[in-house]
Amino acid sequence: MTSSHEALAHPASSAEAAPGNQPGAARGAHGRGTPPKGTASWRSRLYRWDMKASPYVLIAPFFVVFGAFSLVPLLYTAWYSLHHVQLSALDHQTWAGLGNYTNLLSSEFFWNALQNTFSIGVISTVPQLLAALWLAHLLNYRLRGSTAWRVVMLTPYATSVAAATLVFTLLYSWDGGMINWLLHFVGVDPVNWRESDWGSQFAVSSIVIWRWTGYNALIYLAAMQAIPSDLYESAALDGAGRRQQFRHVTVPMLRPTILFTVIVSTIGATQLFGEPLLFGGVSGSKGGSEHQYQTLGLYMYDQGWIIGNLGKASAIAWSMFLILVIVAVVNMLLSRRLRKSP
Amino acid sequence: MRTSTRRSHGPVAFAAVAALTTGLLAGCANDSDDGSPDATGGGGGKGRITLTVGTFGVFGYQQAGLYDEYMKLHPDIAIKENVTTRTDVYWPKVLTRLQAGSGTDDIQAIEVGNITEAVQTQAAKFVDLGKEADKSQWLDWKLAQATTKDGKTIGLGTDIGPMAVCYRKDLFRKAGLETDRTKLAEQWKGDWAKYVDLGKQYMKKAPKGTKFMDSAASVYNAAVGGASERYYDKDGNVVWDKSEGVKKAWDVAMTAATSDMSAKLKQFDPTWDQGFANGTFATIACPAWMIGYIEQKSGDSGKGKWDVAAAPTAANWGGSFLGVPTASRHQKEAIALAKWLTAPEQQAKVFAKQASFPSTPSAYPSLKPQADTTAYFSDAPLTQIFSDSAKTIPAQYLGPKDKPIDSAIADVGILQVEQKGKTPAQGWEAAAKEIKDVLGQ
Numbered sequence: 207m208t209s210s211h212e213a214l215a216h217p218a219s220s221a222e223a224a225p226g227n228q229p230g231a232a233r234g235a236h237g238r239g240t241p242p243k244g245t246a247s248w249r250s251r252l253y254r255w256d257m258k259a260s261p262y263v264l265i266a267p268f269f270v271v272f273g274a275f276s277l278v279p280l281l282y283t284a285w286y287s288l289h290h291v292q293l294s295a296l297d298h299q300t301w302a303g304l305g306n307y308t309n310l311l312s313s314e315f316f317w318n319a320l321q322n323t324f325s326i327g328v329i330s331t332v333p334q335l336l337a338a339l340w341l342a343h344l345l346n347y348r349l350r351g352s353t354a355w356r357v358v359m360l361t362p363y364a365t366s367v368a369a370a371t372l373v374f375t376l377l378y379s380w381d382g383g384m385i386n387w388l389l390h391f392v393g394v395d396p397v398n399w400r401e402s403d404w405g406s407q408f409a410v411s412s413i414v415i416w417r418w419t420g421y422n423a424l425i426y427l428a429a430m431q432a433i434p435s436d437l438y439e440s441a442a443l444d445g446a447g448r449r450q451q452f453r454h455v456t457v458p459m460l461r462p463t464i465l466f467t468v469i470v471s472t473i474g475a476t477q478l479f480g481e482p483l484l485f486g487g488v489s490g491s492k493g494g495s496e497h498q499y500q501t502l503g504l505y506m507y508d509q510g511w512i513i514g515n516l517g518k519a520s521a522i523a524w525s526m527f528l529i530l531v532i533v534a535v536v537n538m539l540l541s542r543r544l545r546k547s548p
Numbered sequence: 549m550r551t552s553t554r555r556s557h558g559p560v561a562f563a564a565v566a567a568l569t570t571g572l573l574a575g576c577a578n579d580s581d582d583g584s585p586d587a588t589g590g591g592g593g594k595g596r597i598t599l600t601v602g603t604f605g606v607f608g609y610q611q612a613g614l615y616d617e618y619m620k621l622h623p624d625i626a627i628k629e630n631v632t633t634r635t636d637v638y639w640p641k642v643l644t645r646l647q648a649g650s651g652t653d654d655i656q657a658i659e660v661g662n663i664t665e666a667v668q669t670q671a672a673k674f675v676d677l678g679k680e681a682d683k684s685q686w687l688d689w690k691l692a693q694a695t696t697k698d699g700k701t702i703g704l705g706t707d708i709g710p711m712a713v714c715y716r717k718d719l720f721r722k723a724g725l726e727t728d729r730t731k732l733a734e735q736w737k738g739d740w741a742k743y744v745d746l747g748k749q750y751m752k753k754a755p756k757g758t759k760f761m762d763s764a765a766s767v768y769n770a771a772v773g774g775a776s777e778r779y780y781d782k783d784g785n786v787v788w789d790k791s792e793g794v795k796k797a798w799d800v801a802m803t804a805a806t807s808d809m810s811a812k813l814k815q816f817d818p819t820w821d822q823g824f825a826n827g828t829f830a831t832i833a834c835p836a837w838m839i840g841y842i843e844q845k846s847g848d849s850g851k852g853k854w855d856v857a858a859a860p861t862a863a864n865w866g867g868s869f870l871g872v873p874t875a876s877r878h879q880k881e882a883i884a885l886a887k888w889l890t891a892p893e894q895q896a897k898v899f900a901k902q903a904s905f906p907s908t909p910s911a912y913p914s915l916k917p918q919a920d921t922t923a924y925f926s927d928a929p930l931t932q933i934f935s936d937s938a939k940t941i942p943a944q945y946l947g948p949k950d951k952p953i954d955s956a957i958a959d960v961g962i963l964q965v966e967q968k969g970k971t972p973a974q975g976w977e978a979a980a981k982e983i984k985d986v987l988g989q
Contacts, residue, residue, distance in 0.1 A: 290988075293640060294669040294948065296647045315985055372818075379819050380812075381828075401967040487817045489636075489955050495963035496978070511640040513952045513986050514665075 280527075287520035294514055306521035316522070318497050319505040320529075322407065326482075326501060327475030330411035335467055338419050339460075342426035343452055356427070359420035371413055371484035378409045378485075400485070406499040413481045418474070422467050429463035430456060465541050472533055476526060479503035502526050597878050598626045599885055602653035604638040605631075607706070607868070612901035614894055618885060625881060635659050645875075646673040652873040654882035655889075658703050660867045661951035663693050664780075667702060668948050674702035675872040675879055681887045689943035690907040694869050703869030704890040705907035707898070709835030710937035711770055711863040713743065714842060717926060718853045719830040722755045729928060733858040740771040740800045740860045743831075747809040750830060762813050762820065762829045764805035764966045765958040770833030771797035773944075774863035779954070780947030786987060788953055789980065798957070798976070805966040812966050814959075821845045827853075835865040836905035836934045839917075843924050856928040862940040867907065905934050912938070949986055956982035 287306055289299040310316040345355055362370065377384045378399040386396040399405045433456065441451050457464075478501045483490045485499070491508035493500025500508070502522060510519025601609070607629075609615055615627040630653055632638035639662050645651040647670075658666050666674070678701030683691055686705045694703040713736075717727045725746065726732050736742040744767065747760035754760070761767060772778050775793020780786060788794055804810050811829040813820040823829055824845035832838065834856065842854060870886045872879060888894060895906035899915050906912070912935040922930065947953075961979030964970040970978070 292669075293643050294665050296644070309988075313985065314981075376818060381819055382822065398967060401963070488814060489959040491636075492955070492959055495960050495968060512636055512955075513949070514640075514643075515988050518988065 283520045283523050286517055287524050289517050291517040291520075292514050293510065293516050296516070299517075302517060306518050307525070309518060310521055310525060315497060315500075315505060316525075319493075319500050319502045322493070322497070322499055323476060323478065323501045323503075326407050326411055326414075326478060326499065327472065329407065330414040330478075331468075331471045331475050333411075334415045334419050335422060335464070335471065337415070338422035338467070339426055339457075339464075341419065341423040342430055343456065345423065345427050346430045356424065359423055361420070362417045363421040365417065367417070367480040368484055370417055371481050374409065374413045374416075375485055375487065400487075401494060401496075401498070403496070403498045406485075406494055410478075410482050410485055410499050413485070414475075414478065418471070422471070425467060426460060426463060429460050433459045461544060462541075465537070465544065469534070469537050472537070473530060476530055476533070477503055479507065483507070502529075596624055596626055597881055598628055599655065599878060599882055600653040601627060601629045601655045601657070601870075601885075602638075602642065603629060603631050603657040604635045604659065605633065606902070607631075607657065608898045608902045608904055609889060612897045614889060614897060618888060625885070627885070635661070643670070646670050646873055649673075649875045652875045654872065654876040654878055655886050656871050656873055657706070658694075658869045658871055660693065660864075660869075660946070661954070663703065663869055664946040664950060665948040666871070667694060667696050671696045671700055671702055673874055674700075675874055675876075675883060676700045677702065677704050677872065677883065677886065680883050681890075685892060685908045685910060687907055687909060687938065687941075689941065690867070692943060693946060694871075703871040704886055706868045706870055706890055706895070707837065707866075707904035708907045708938060708941070709773075709837055709864050709866035710905055710934045710941060711773060711859040711861075711865060712834045712836075712856050712933050712937060713831055713859050714834035714838065714854055714856050714925070715831040716827060716829075716850075716853050717855045719755055719758055719827070720750070723750045723753045723830070725750055727855070729855055729857040736860045737858075738860060740767060740797070741803070743767070743860050744800055744803050744807075744809070747804065747831075748807060751807070751809050754830075757828060759811040759829050760809040760831060761804060762811050762823060762832050763815055764801040764810050765962045766815060766833045767804050768797050768801035768958060768962055769865055769954075770835075770859065770863055771800050771861070772863075773835075773865045774859075774861040774942070775944070776942045777945055779950055780945050782945050784945075784947060786947065786949075786953075788957075788983065794957070798961075798972075801962050802965060802972040802975070805962060806972065810966060814963070825849065833859070833865075836903055836930075837866060839903040839921065839925070839930065843921060851924050852926055854924060855926040856930060856933055858933050859937060862937045862942070864941045864944065903930070905938060909935075909939065952986045953983050956986055 286299075288302055288304070290302045290305070291299050341359065345352060345359070349355060378386075380386065380396060380398045380400070383399070385399070389395075389397065397405050399409045437455050437459070438451055441455050446454065482493055482499050482501055482504055486493060486504075489512075491500075491504050491512050493504045493508075497505075503526070506519050506522040506526070509515050509522060601615075603609075610629055615629065619625055619627060632641065639659065642652070642656055642658075646656075678695065678699065681701075681704055683701065687708070690705040690708060691701065694705065695701045713732075715732070720727045726735060732746075736746060750760045772793055775791070775797065777787065777791050778793045779788040779791065781791075811823055813823050813829070824842060825847055827846075827849065832842070834842070839856075842850070846854065870890055872882045872886055876882045890908075892906060892908040892911035895904075895908055896911045896914050896916075898904050899906055899911070900918060903917060903921065906915070912931070915931040915935070917930050922928070957979045960982045961975040964978055965972055965975035
């Protein structure tokens with residue numbers, strides 16, 4: 207918007223904005239002020255063209271890269287999902303229609319993966335965002351060394367998935383892991399974290415929570431600092447304590463930010479992949495012997511790259527995409543309602 | 549002011565975009581670069597050819613100094629190895645590159661679990677090495693695995709995994725079992741079930757904190773590795789649920805899984821490594837390549853305590869091939885290097901370094917493990933044990949989905965019984981469902 211506006215305003219503003227000390231600009235302004243026909247109109251057309259085109263040129267790299275590495279693969283995946291394709295015979299495609307999709311709908315592995323994705327998503331996202339909100343609230347007070355605290359919060363986010371998961375896998379290891387060692391002091395029998403149904407999901411979620419809480423807390427913190435302080439002052443004058451201020455001032459003002467983090471976390475949860483894969487170790491794409499923590503992302507990887515049924519894997523990918531679209535629509539409707547109610 | 553700076557950005561942006569896009573395109577095209585001398589090549593003039601070798605895990609060529617030796621023999625050749633640690637990451641990548649006809653290395657390693665898929669679906673993408681090398685050098689079954697029905701050999705055999713049993717002498721002694729390797733081999737000769745029976749005996753007097761074996765999947769792999777027919781029959785039909793070899797191996801694994809003799813570890817997990825170091829299991833089914841692994845993971849604490857005995861039945865577990873993709877830009881040189889690397893003399897050198905066992909019998913008489921290794925395993929006659937096994941391994945019929953089927957049985961079926969307390973029948977059913985999914989039925 208700004209750039210096309212600037213383009214229209216070009217001749218006047220350049221004349222104004224270029225007093226003597228800018229020789230190049232001044233000459234340009236002069237040229238435009240007294241139009242000697244031929245060259246000037248050619249020139250001004252060139253300028254106008256430059257003004258109109260250069261914004262597009264500037265944003266083009268994104269779209270070129272997006273087209274080449276996102277859009278084309280996306281459409282190609284859709285094409286694959288309608289065919290029987292093996293990884294070992296990519297050129298040999300036979301039309302399957304919606305066969306891959308109906309296969310998924312009748313596959314218990316798919317429903318299991320969907321359910322796991324949902325349950326891991328819930329038990330990782332909800333505590334994560336609540337904790338982030340609480341941490342941001344604490345950090346919003348005047349603290350000694352607040353920058354240091356903020357940096358500390360962001361360190362898990364800066365850690366690689368692989369490194370974090372490796373450490374967590376050792377912590378959760380059945381035999382000699384630290385968590386089972388601690389549990390033993392409160393008289394709990396060692397838990398086989400990786401193979402138990404709820405234990406494995408809990409363990410995977412804890413990695414996600416550990417990595418992302420600080421990131422979300424910083425986003426909340428930034429939004430909190432944008433809340434005008436007179437709101438708090440007047441709330442304090444009305445006799446609101448800290449807790450009430452948090453409930454009646456902070457949270458309502460943060461609504462758009464909370465919505466944003468919910469959307470981002472939901473997308474992240476739907477695509478959850480690295481943590482469960484590495485947590486599983488060898489043949490981690492199975493997500494446990496009973497697929498107890500196999501997410502949709504893992505199921506897709508297992509089908510496509512380990513087993514080699516690329517057609518089916520593509521169908522899973524598109525199903526994930528459709529699920530995200532549904533989530534986005536629900537989110538949009540929700541946020542519209544939230545915006546209406548003050 | 550603002551507009552004048554903006555104006556000057558136009559051409560700059562153009563240039564930037566142009567540079568970016570050409571950079572991207574160039575990046576795509578230049579995937580496997582050649583020509584210029586390379587870091588590992590250690591200098592050299594122009595016109596030097598760089599050959600790339602794509603491998604996974606640890607092939608030991610670099611470690612045994614074979615690349616350096618070859619480069620010394622052929623000053624015009626530089627060699628660069630591209631290693632991917634895990635096969636399950638390596639192989640899909642190779643498959644897509646082979647089919648795209650670009651991005652492959654000049655030599656591409658193929659694991660035995662993938663060789664049938666390569667033979668059946670990618671034969672056209674590999675050079676026929678059968679015409680180039682003396683085929684009689686290799687064990688018949690090894691050569692046959694890499695040869696198509698119409699006689700094209702797409703890969704030259706590197707190592708094989710002849711089977712033995714590695715055991716902790718000290719723990720056996722404490723449990724009151726025989727410790728002599730020949731007598732032990734005699735006790736379980738002919739059947740892995742006898743080995744498991746010995747496990748029951750061990751568990752009666754097991755030293756505290758130890759189990760008889762590392763995992764039930766390990767004995768399954770060892771037992772099934774001795775069967776001619778496992779998941780596919782001679783004609784390529786899927787017969788895993790009817791196969792005698794699978795049934796027998798499964799039963800042995802189930803006895804192991806349900807009688808509390810396994811440490812319930814998952815092979816190649818960090819906890820498995822710790823198990824070696826802490827001595828939590830007394831035996832492990834031990835293909836030749838496991839020797840180096842044990843030595844490394846058990847460390848000093850295991851020195852002189854491990855011993856090696858002949859396995860109940862001859863079996864093969866693991867092994868690889870080297871193929872030359874037709875997309876290689878230096879086929880002639882790549883073929884020569886592949887031939888050299890898989891020649892008996894070089895295989896013997898890799899054995900000396902890391903006990904990867906040669907697939908070329910003529911190398912057997914000259915095999916010499918490192919003195920350290922022999923001492924580590926109580927002076928067991930490693931060469932003899934493994935070459936005896938290697939010579940009697942039966943030919944195996946493999947299929948394109950061998951690996952995922954194997955994983956369905958070991959990582960789903962057996963693991964459910966071993967770690968989740970399911971019954972063997974439930975485990976079998978779960979594996980069956982998984983395999984159905986694998987085969988897209």
